[in-house]
Amino acid sequence: MHALELVRETVGAYVYPVHRLDRATSGVLVFALSPEAARALASAFEARTVEKRYLALVRGVPPDPARVDHPLSQDDGKPPQPAVTEFRTVARYGRYTLVEANPKSGRTHQIRRHLKHLSCPIVGDVRYGKGDHNRWFRTRYSLHRLALHAASLALHDPATKQDVTIRAPLPDAFAAALSALERDAALGLATGPEKFEAR
Secondary structure, X not given: OOHHHHHHHHHOOOOEEEEOOOOOOEEOOEEEOOHXXXXXXXXXXXXXXXXXXXXXXXXXXXXXXXEEEOOEOXXXXXXXXXXEEEEEEEEEEOOEEEEEEEEOOOOOOHHHHHHHHOOOOEOOOOOOOOHHHHHHHHHHHOOOOOOEEEEEEEEEOOOOOOEEEEEOOOOHHHHHHHHHHHHHHHOOOOOOHHHHHHO
């Protein structure tokens, strides 16, 4: 069932989507119960006053911290638009790194494209990533998805006038893969497909 339909069914009311995610990304979604709230929240997103925190598992070791200020083009033929994402390392697992991403703009596939720009593509990214690493994670860790998760959103609630932080736990498959990867890293086995197959 589509997330919008599921939320409407759960709350028993019409809801308005405010914040969307790429189809392959898990995590926090925001819906409003009135058009007025939806407009206020949409304005906050447009004004960049909403703090977005994502977790991504990447191949390689990005600079820490890193700020990528790299314009991104859209599919509409218009010139590239400004795009900024800040990254910091959360954990290292041998050849792989768990990073926190804070996008300061909202371009299509921004985090994915900026990590590719750093030569550290997200595990499971079939568009911008590396097929051999994606296959290795599917086989070794049963991770059959994009390793990108919208962990939290901090915003000002227009109804209560309070600052609110909404959090979403890691999906089971993502959390299990990280746990197994941490174990392998301790044993020197988080080396990726080429080195692992050579053992």
